[in-house]
Amino acid sequence: MATASARDPTALTALQAAFRARYGAPDPVAVIRAPGRINLIGEHIDYAGLAVLPMALQRHVALLIRPRTDAVVRIANLDPEFPTRAFAIGRDIPPYPAGDWGNYAKAAVQALARTLDPLDGFDGVIGSSIPIAAGLSSSSALVVAAARALLHVNGAHPMPLALAQQLAEAERYVGTEGGGMDQAICLGAVAGTASRVEFAPLRLTPHAVPPDWRLVVAHSLARAEKSGAAQQRYNHRTQECAAALAAVTAHLGLAGMSYRELVAARPPAELLEAGARALDDPVRRRYRHVITEVDRVTRGETAMARADLDAFGAVLSAAHASLREDFEVSTAALDELVQIATEAGATGARLTGAGMGGCIVAAGRTDTVDRMLDELAARFYAPRKIEGSLDDVLFVADPAGGASVEPV
């Protein structure tokens, strides 16, 4: 994973200097790096147990650590927005108030303490290059980094996919009824690829991202905080999808089936017809998004395997329309970004992650990417005020590998 400029908060030198200033001797022993991700296709269906196609990012969380000899975890954050957090390891850790960043570390630590008790803690300094609350999975990267840190100082080495499954459960500590995509790709990604992620049992199948494809990430400048209204809206969508499943399976005489069993049992046209009969609006549209997104995941994967960027882009754009009209998780700014990217030569674009703010991903090629970046900069960002640099909100995604631990 690259650690670029001097102001990069994931650069080892920046973390080491902060560590020394904060804690003094002895020196830290290891750095954990956990990537963010873009989801290429398969949005709002992981929590229905349906397959998705995310890709890990070069943007990541870096956590520099040294072991402690007691059961305390202490983490200082290079970002002054997030004050230092210290707490005792235990099987029932009381959470900080909703929205506190320390809850993501507590989520990981509590889950591991329930299976690996007793554990020693660590002192850590954390930095992140993942835009926060942007649909790029900064939260799961933090959960994964805290977990890998605790495991490292205690000499435990679980298999990545078993850990991913455990951490998907663990992250619900913060109140989000999330699926398991983010933890899976953060731990299981292979550099240069996107992965089809399947659930129960968790399985990752990497697909090479064609080398001339360029995936542009553009931030709408609105945070989708999962601690307030966005969390309620997200959880409400998961409940709507569950209610749709119950009604449609009952209507078809297939009560008790999961979404995965249902889509294997009946063709999409029949499932859509059943939804139209059994459901009322807006649950009918939520369900229609889920059923049509399953087909888009298959088409997206096929397009990637054939290096057919036009077909891939068409899938992204169709997914955005579905997320906007049927799932209702887009915003005016996300729609504008999609429109600008498409007019600037992207073969397709869509919001990525949970939506309601956050980012889009737009598909282009080596010969179109500069125009996409230029037009997004001129038409979307130039008229607005950006905190930090343009590169923080507009960048090309490199397909990165999964979380790592390196001695320092």
Ligand code: NG1
């Ligand atoms: P974001 O908000 O992009 O980090 C969330 C969920 C995913 C998935 C997507 C929507 C968590 C940790 N992540 O991701 O599991 O459901 O929304 O596809 O809850």
